[in-house]
Amino acid sequence: MSKRLIQNLAKIISKQVDRFNQTEVECLIREFYAILGQTTSTGKSSLDERKFRSILTNEFGLTNNTIMERVFRTFDKDNDNFVSSKEWVEGLCVFLRGTLDEKIKYCFHVYDLSGDDYIAREEILLMVRNCLRLHGEEDPYDSIKDLVEITLKRMDHDNDDRLSFEDYKKSVKELNIVLEAFGTCLPNATSINHNFSTLAFQTYLFDVFCCQEVWRS
């Protein structure tokens, strides 16, 4: 894609997101097309799930397949199984610079596997099924169930045996660290900068650096 087009696109999108300036948006779009261009030669201008997940793993260190699928679904707002450049920038807006409330909304959306606005016990179990590796013969499943039970009990403020958005929000407000309680779905706060400088972004490192400087000032 030509530089001109990207700039135009950036101009349009940057009006819709408030946390990135135009230069930054431009960088992100450039990055978007770079990933796209690396892997495909078709004219498609959207990321499919496979490619998106490889970015999540390589750039942001997400590993849990269940969660990654949900992250993709959350980015893909129009449910067309592709992440467009606009969705990409908007998603990253929360992903990289979201406020706590936005992140709570985002995480809840990710964890609500069935999309019924509640996180049920089974959903949690599915997300954390591999989280314990007890040594010996012990079956970790019981322990995981135990742990989930304790967590659910503590977070379920209205005692309906499942987590509503309000339950979840209240718990996170009480103790921020449980934002990603059921699996990492945001980039590690301290490693955002670090990850920006990994291989994929290498070519735009300078630009991104500039963006950040501009943004900071």
Added chain:
Amino acid sequence: MLHYLSCLPFLFRCLLAARGGILLASVMGTLLTKVAKWSSEDKLDSTALNSLLLKDIMLFVEDFSALHPHEAEILFEEPLQWNSTLVASDFEADYDINESGEVESQEKDENGCPTLELSPPNISVRNFNQLSNLMNMENDKRLQEVQACIEENRTPLVKILGESYANMQKAVKIDKGEGHKQDSDIKMKLLRLLLDMGKQTVRKLLKEISEKFRLNPAFVDQEVEYLQGFCGSGENRVLKSVQYTSDYEYPNGCRAPLWRQIEGEMCYLVIEPYDTETLYITCSSAGVFLNLGVKDEGDDGAYKQASEVFKNVVTLLKNKSQLFAENLTSQGPLRTPKLVDAQTQLSLKRINKSATPSQREEDKTSEFDDTQKGARSKNISHFSESSYAEQLSSMKLKSQLQPGEVFSETSSESDQSYEEEEQPARRQRNTDYPSEYWQIQKLVKYLRAGDQTATLLTLYALMDYDLTHETYHLAMQDSGGLKVLTNILHLDEVNLQLGSLQILRDISHNAQTRRAIVDNGGLRSIVNVLDSRNKDVKALAAETIANLTSFRRARRTVRKYNGISKLAKLLDCAPDLANVDAKQEKDVEVARFGVLALWSCSRSPKNKEAIHKAGGVPLLGRLLKSPQMNMLIPVVGILQNCADEESCKDAIQTEGMIKDLVQNLSNDNDELRIHCANVIFKCAENKRTRTLVNENKGLQALVSLLGKTDNKKLMAAATGAIWKCSLSPENLDVFQEHKVLETLIGLLTNQPEEVLVNVVGALAEFAQKPANKITIRKCGGLKPLVHLLVGRNEPLLVNVTRVVEACATDLDNMAIIQELDAIRWVWSLLKNPNPEVQSSAAWALCPCIENAKEAGEMVSTLMGAMELVIDLLKSTNDDVLASMCAVIAKIAKDKYNLAVLTDYEVVSLLAKLTDKPGDLLRCHLAQAIAQCCTWRNNRAAFGEAGVVPHLALYLKSSDMKVRHSTVMALHQLSKESNNCVIMHSEGVVKPLIHFMGSDDEKVRNAAADCVRNIRLLFPGQSRAKKSTPCM
């Protein structure tokens, strides 16, 4: 055992008295009345000590007539009479026995009365000869007889020698005085024999007892360990805590500062019972008693005894704490073995723990392989779940291997293993733990085995418990959860770090857990995350460190891992603390926790240094402008601690902090004011600082604090600052405007010693001005001052004597001082073991002797006064020596007293000092020599002792005072021709001629006269040179 211990204080006192030589005579009499254990009115208890005592007396009497035949013949003033079990048949030759079984000795006195009469069961003996005879009878009744004799003659000394002799004071005075004519010398001798015997017996008993039964540090240690078994917050709690005040243990096992150890004190305990106020306890070798609140070293007033003496801590506690007494009786003596059991169990457990790691390691490695295989088969990128687990498991592997390391670490630090806070004494272990215990153990297991998500959820669950409950701490320690928590900090996961730190922060309020964290090396991990980019992590880490560093080893650990400079970096927040924007607010909050941590750390001397080196002081100066009280107090707290360091004092001044400190003196918060005043107190020894305080109107602020008489700490700090500020004369003027002197005098009564020290210190500075001396008198300050001379607080005594010294130069003051008998008190301070007290008392004596009416007579009537001075001439402290020389120079002005001093060989003692360095000493030594030379014979004696060559050297001193007083001394010495010869050969003539041009008329005359004396001996100098070339 009880009995011996209760005797000990007395025994020690006896021994001390005996050494002092003054109360010598009391020994024999009191030996029987006090040392011996009397049960009911007249019966001696049959204790081991008593039989020892009786045996000693028996042996003494047995040999008496053989060893001292003359003394043995002296008739007792009154016969010793008692109910005897002896019968006529026990007596052999030399005795007349009649039919009724009555016995009379053939030995008769001048009036023909027999010296021994027995009419069973009554026996009456009138001299030692007969007593010896009785003791020499070969039968088993001897001890019985001695006992009966002592029981029925409670004042044997009076009966034997009569009232006048037995009364110790008089006896000694007679003894020491010009001699005793009317009573026979033999009687004196007898007295001395008896006294010696008493003294020896006491010594012997003392040795015997101290070997067997003396309270020793090990015993106290055991007791403390035992008592700590009662500590805790559980249901059966009896005591809150039992702690030593000092963690430093001297090689002899004592913890008291050396100057207290001389008093026999070993250590100090602070015990908090649940039902009464905190008990401050002194453990001395004589027993234990309450003191006035010894918290840590340096607080001198607190050592005073505030209760009777108990034989051990348990007894004292039983007496003071009802709850403890009940608990002890209900649990009975079974408690000790239980405690021991619990401890062996614990140590067994430890052994098991340290034995298993290899096996666990195997487990781990096999699991390790699994994960690696899994990783390969799944063939996913390196940033996978398994890599995380790997990371965590390798971290945890380390923690498994830790025990060995931990043990070696602790053993290397074992010499310092005693800390100022309570020792981790485990409560007795039950098998029936509450269910929380097992749940926490289970969670810790998850923590070990979980990935990031599980760890987070587990931390979340762990935070849900009551973190202050003891079960939590026990479970955490037992499961190794603390180690896992601190290992989590190594992971680069902010959420996990935050979760772990939150738990660590809250549980580090528990002393045992603190210790466990530090022992496990957890503090290092916490110090490391101070570098984190996340501000919450930094703040939490700093807060946790502030909690953990309540004991010395933790503080040292922080320093070791560079924690001080990391904390100091946190202080660098906003440039202008008065105007902080929203973004900086967070930084300021982080800085506040950094300050809290540093405050806690700054209790260790080396950390003070480290804070300064890390550039912390200027940063603190910046924070000092903060309007937040919770920031200011710790900041000034650190400054107060750091102000012990010279370099910090300078920095505080040069960084312009004095202004802010002074401003904060007018703050409403008393705690802040206390710290501020204390910083000024510590820093105001610097002249520039004092001026700055004045320039910033700090003196007025300090004066206004004097009204807060109810807050003792504030009073102590404020008066301290006033004291140090009054070192500048211009500040004195300011104080005078505010009538501070009058206020201070008013504070002399009803204030605790820590305030008094400073008040009196300030008075000493004020009294340097003549007008103030009059004010002190007019305001009635002298009387309370003189009363303070009786105390035992050494810094206070030093200050009081300084005031007396200054006041005594005023004749009207002197009259009052003399009237109050202050000179006697000051003089008795020479007996104080502290050289500082000795010398300042001596300096105070100089103007007193000079200005007192009939000073000479007064000195000679003070018992043992001159001996004290003479004794202190053997001191090793130069200041003491100088002051003693000054006192001697004053005493020697009286002819009679000089004669006494001469008898005490003052000449040779002074002569020995002549080769010592130090201008102050030399100046006063020369004066003393000059004064002593007014006694003719002394001149020659000094010459023979070889002082002249030394004095000749003094003439080259750079100090004018030394040179002048040396000239005076040489002048006196030159009246003896032999000295002149030596002076001449030492070449003093030339410098003396120089002194003849001195401004001081006395010096001029003395030099001239001295040269004249030398010249008279050497009429033709050149001729003399020829005839005695080798001179």
